[in-house]
Structure formats: C-alpha cells, structure tokens
Amino acid sequence: MPDRLATALAVVRAVADRPDPLLPVAVGALAQELGLTTSSASRVSAALAGVGLLDHAEGYGAYRLGRRAATMSGRAGAAVASAVDFALTRLSAATGETVCLVAPAPGGPRVIAVVPSGWTLHVRVRVGDLCAGPGDAAVRVLQDESCRDVERSAADERDQIAVGVRDQGGEVVAALVVHVPAIRTERVLPVAGRVLLAARSNLEAAIVRAPAQHAPSDGRAVRVAAGRASLSLAAAVLEDVCEGGSEVPEIARRLGVRPERVERVLGDAENAGLVRLAGGGGTVTPRWYLHGWHRAVTAAVLTQQVAPLVTAAAQESRTTAYVTVRRGIRSVTVAEAFAEGPLSTQSWLGRPAQMVGADGGALLIMDLDDDQIVAVLPARTSLTAQRTPRDLDSFLQQVRRARLDDRLVLDGYAEDGLTSVAAPVRDASGAVVAAACLVGPTHLIGRELTSTRAVADRLARGVSDLLAAPTG
Incomplete structure (x- = not known):
C-alpha cells in the first residue's frame, strides 16, 4: 500500500496545486510531470476518481479535482x-x-x-x-x-x-x-x-x-470501494483528520480499523506534506497547505460555472440575477443574466461597489463580527444612491438582520421602483463567499415576493453545491 498511496497522493497534489484545479488535465501530462508511465498514471487516476478525490473531466483520459478533496480542504x-x-x-x-x-x-x-x-x-x-x-x-x-x-x-x-x-x-x-x-x-x-x-x-x-470538529465522525466505519481498499481507507483517514486534530487510536476507533493501518496512511500523508504528526503519538493535524484547494475551486466555479444557474434564475423570476463576491471591502459582480421584458437594469459585471450600497453587501460581510466590520469599513459612507445606509451603524443593522434571516430583502435600496432579494452562497468551509441576488421592479417583486425569495434561495443553494458547501 505505501508505494501506491504515495503515488496516488502525488497525483492528487499535481491536480490540486493549480490556480484552476477544475481545468481538465490529461493522464499523459500527469505521467510526464510525476515521472510515471502513462498506464500507471491512468490506473491511479481512475482509482482516485473511484473514491472521489478526482473526477472525470471532459476529454478522454482527463481528470480534475474531485468533490471529496474540495470538501476535505474546506473542513x-x-x-x-x-x-x-x-x-x-x-x-x-x-x-x-x-x-x-x-x-x-x-x-x-x-x-x-x-x-x-x-x-x-x-x-x-x-x-x-x-x-x-x-x-x-x-x-x-x-x-x-x-x-x-x-x-x-x-x-x-x-x-x-x-x-x-x-x-x-x-x-x-x-x-x-x-x-x-x-x-x-x-x-x-x-x-x-x-x-x-x-x-x-x-x-x-x-x-x-479553534474548536475540534469531530462529533459527526464517531461510530462510522470506512466504506471500502471494491478493489480500492487502500485508497478508500486513505481518503477516510484524511477526512477524519481534516475534521479536527486527533490521535491515531481515536481515528482508528472512529473508522473501525486497526491503528497500524492508520499509522501507515498517515506516514505517507505526512511525507506528502498533507498532515503533521506530533511526536510521541500526539495529535495529528492537517497542514494549512490543504486550505488552498477549496479556495481555488471556489474561484474557478464562481467565474466559470455559474452562468447557467444565473440565467435560469433570471428567467424564472423575471428579474436580473447577479452573483456578487467580496474583494476586500468592495462588492464585485462576477456573473449576471437579464430577463426578457420591457424593463431592465444596468450591467454590473466586473464593477466594484461599496459594501454598504451593494444589494448583497450585508450578506457578504456577515461572517465577520460587528467589531471586525467596524475595523475594516469606513465610518462614513458615500451616498451613491438614495437609501444607502448613511453610516456604519445603519449598515450594521442590515448585517444583523441578514444574520438572523439568512437572506436580505431591500426595497428601493438604490432608486425608486427597485427591489433586491439576496441569499448567501457558501463554500466548502461553510463560509459565505458570494451572494445570489435578484433585482427587479418593486411592483413585480412585491406581488411575487415569496416565489422570488424561493428562486434566490435555490440559486444560492445551487452555487453552494458546486462549491461543495456543507449541507444543512
């Protein structure tokens, strides 16, 4: 198992360690990069896809980072x-x-x-x-x-x-x-x-x-994929470690396997730079290097894969649909789609907006606590549009409401006759990384507010699912 596992972890790293880990990479390119034969790279990649650490991609013999790897990184x-x-x-x-x-x-x-x-x-x-x-x-x-x-x-x-x-x-x-x-x-x-x-x-x-995350793992046995016992175990061990620091006997107990099998997996994972083993049988923790995998997935998905979902939401709700992200203290639109109809809205694609004036701004920053928000946002705001919160205290009221409702509805937030409904998008760590926003005429959204909220929620959940966000 050790040699095969070491090779498998090297293949996962080669796919994950790219600014776009969802971009298809051929087994021939992996073989050349890692000094493997093409047949070996093909077999290992297929086995990794079988346990979810890689996914099959467009093109024959091509792979991308798997959902399970993104989920582990997020945890x-x-x-x-x-x-x-x-x-x-x-x-x-x-x-x-x-x-x-x-x-x-x-x-x-x-x-x-x-x-x-x-x-x-x-x-x-x-x-x-x-x-x-x-x-x-x-x-x-x-x-x-x-x-x-x-x-x-x-x-x-x-x-x-x-x-x-x-x-x-x-x-x-x-x-x-x-x-x-x-x-x-x-x-x-x-x-x-x-x-x-x-x-x-x-x-x-x-x-x-930082708290330990282990409670959901207790009492579960490893689900071993046929013919892939070593990789199934390795994936389960890495998942367990990513839930929070633990010791080898505890990991073995939770997974229902012998401690020496866990030790062998962790030895290869440590050599691969994925985990840290404390001396004397101490705590095993994931390396911070792993955190980058899910963030790279998030960047790729939000700029390349959400267009069909946004278009469907715009058509269903008869509004303009946006996906916005926070970059520093600004909101930026990364995807948009416009519904058919006599009235429309301006394009905001790629345009930065001040956080307090953005339709999903309160959602984008609600993971920070009030003191942190005060530390990074200006105390006074620029009134770019009517009903923009005039100061930080007014904006914090929006943020608190967004935290309670897990949604944000702003009536006439930018100009007369315009209403926005937004819902939070979460990544594999559970953090809010974007807002799914529907913007349209107040007379239309006001009549159909319940259904518009439902469409915004579905758009947010759909994008969150692409990011391997935790369910529930």
Whole structure:
C-alpha cells in the first residue's frame, strides 16, 4: 500500500496545486510531470476518481479535482476561515495592495488565500501560485524559525512584506504577505508593517481558540470501494483528520480499523506534506497547505460555472440575477443574466461597489463580527444612491438582520421602483463567499415576493453545491 498511496497522493497534489484545479488535465501530462508511465498514471487516476478525490473531466483520459478533496480542504480550514478572512480584509483595507496567505507545501510554499488589489497597476497573485524565490520574504519567514519580525524582499519591480503565523506549538504554519509594486513600497511599508503584526496577533489568537470538529465522525466505519481498499481507507483517514486534530487510536476507533493501518496512511500523508504528526503519538493535524484547494475551486466555479444557474434564475423570476463576491471591502459582480421584458437594469459585471450600497453587501460581510466590520469599513459612507445606509451603524443593522434571516430583502435600496432579494452562497468551509441576488421592479417583486425569495434561495443553494458547501 505505501508505494501506491504515495503515488496516488502525488497525483492528487499535481491536480490540486493549480490556480484552476477544475481545468481538465490529461493522464499523459500527469505521467510526464510525476515521472510515471502513462498506464500507471491512468490506473491511479481512475482509482482516485473511484473514491472521489478526482473526477472525470471532459476529454478522454482527463481528470480534475474531485468533490471529496474540495470538501476535505474546506473542513481543514473551517475553524480559522473567518479569522483568515478578517486578517486579509484588514490588510487589504489598510494597504490597498494585493494581500495573501502562504503556507509550506510540497515543492515550495504556495498561496492558499488572496485578496487582489483594486489598483490598476498591481501585483497579480492567485491561489495555488508557487512562491519559488529563495529570497522572497514569504519564504524566509516560513523557513527561518528565528524570523519573528516583519521581513521585506524585492524582485522584478515588486516587493514583498511578510510576517510568519505560528500555531499553539510555535511552528510557523503560514505567512501573511503584502505584494506591492516597487514604486509604492516606501509609502505602503509603514502601514503594512504595523497592520501585519496586528493581523498576525489576531490570527494566532484564533488558532488557539479553534474548536475540534469531530462529533459527526464517531461510530462510522470506512466504506471500502471494491478493489480500492487502500485508497478508500486513505481518503477516510484524511477526512477524519481534516475534521479536527486527533490521535491515531481515536481515528482508528472512529473508522473501525486497526491503528497500524492508520499509522501507515498517515506516514505517507505526512511525507506528502498533507498532515503533521506530533511526536510521541500526539495529535495529528492537517497542514494549512490543504486550505488552498477549496479556495481555488471556489474561484474557478464562481467565474466559470455559474452562468447557467444565473440565467435560469433570471428567467424564472423575471428579474436580473447577479452573483456578487467580496474583494476586500468592495462588492464585485462576477456573473449576471437579464430577463426578457420591457424593463431592465444596468450591467454590473466586473464593477466594484461599496459594501454598504451593494444589494448583497450585508450578506457578504456577515461572517465577520460587528467589531471586525467596524475595523475594516469606513465610518462614513458615500451616498451613491438614495437609501444607502448613511453610516456604519445603519449598515450594521442590515448585517444583523441578514444574520438572523439568512437572506436580505431591500426595497428601493438604490432608486425608486427597485427591489433586491439576496441569499448567501457558501463554500466548502461553510463560509459565505458570494451572494445570489435578484433585482427587479418593486411592483413585480412585491406581488411575487415569496416565489422570488424561493428562486434566490435555490440559486444560492445551487452555487453552494458546486462549491461543495456543507449541507444543512
């Protein structure tokens, strides 16, 4: 089992470690990248698809990351998802630059979360990107345990400003990084250094508070796929670890297998950079590197796969349907569709809007608590349209209502005769990553508010399902 499992984990990583893990990759390309024969790559990929870690993709002998792998990634990052969101949002709001979280990974550190800059001229960074430069500030703070202050590096007209993030045991598990065009570094450096240290402190405190997730796993036995016993067990063990830290005997008890079988799986998973085994039979935890898989899936789905769902919602509700996301403290529309009829709305595709004036804005930021929202949003708002909340306190009332209702209905929020109905879209970690919005004439939505709410909810659930969001 060990050799085959090691190869299988390498194949999963090769598919997952891309900015778009849903893009089809042929077994021939996997074989060449990993030094396998094409037949071996084909057999292993088919077996991985059989247990859900890969999926068959368009084209003969092509695969993409499987739903089960995205789900595991989401569970691995769920306990700190809100804290990571706040840390990056705070950095983005303070600097205006591209900010990201980088984690140690096989082959070199990789980006696992990012908020892009809103500037025209900026440093482009994507989830899955490799941080390969040996002199990069991110690499230094991850590899040098003595680095406790803010580090800076420069290369190719761009600079990095970084600080390491440590877990309860003092291990550096990630790096918070600000990417700046060199022409703006001297202006950004003072504020970036100060906010990086504050963001690290908050994130490390959240790591200490992070709860275990294990309750649903108790008492279940491994469902072994015929002919794939080793991979079925490996997938079940990794799922269990991603639910929260645990010890080998506990994992074995929950899965109904012998501890030595779990130990063999975890040994290969540790060599693959997926888990961390504490010495002396201690707790097994997922590496932060895993968090990036579901975020890359989210980015790919929201920009490439939601159009049919949005179009169907617009036609059914006879409204304009949007999917919006939060980038820093702005709302941006990533998909839209227009219904047939005498009245229509303007296109917002790709256009940023202030959070307090966006139809789904309160949903997009409701995972942050009130104090965190106050820390990142301006106290005063620009009245871009009538009925825009005039200050942050007014907007917080919307946010609190959105948390209670898990939906947001705004009547005349932008102009007379216009109503918006929005529902939250969640990713594999359970975090709100988008809003499904239906916007149309008030006289139409007012007559059919119940059915419009139902369409918005179905659109949100449909997109959430594509993202492997938890059910219930």
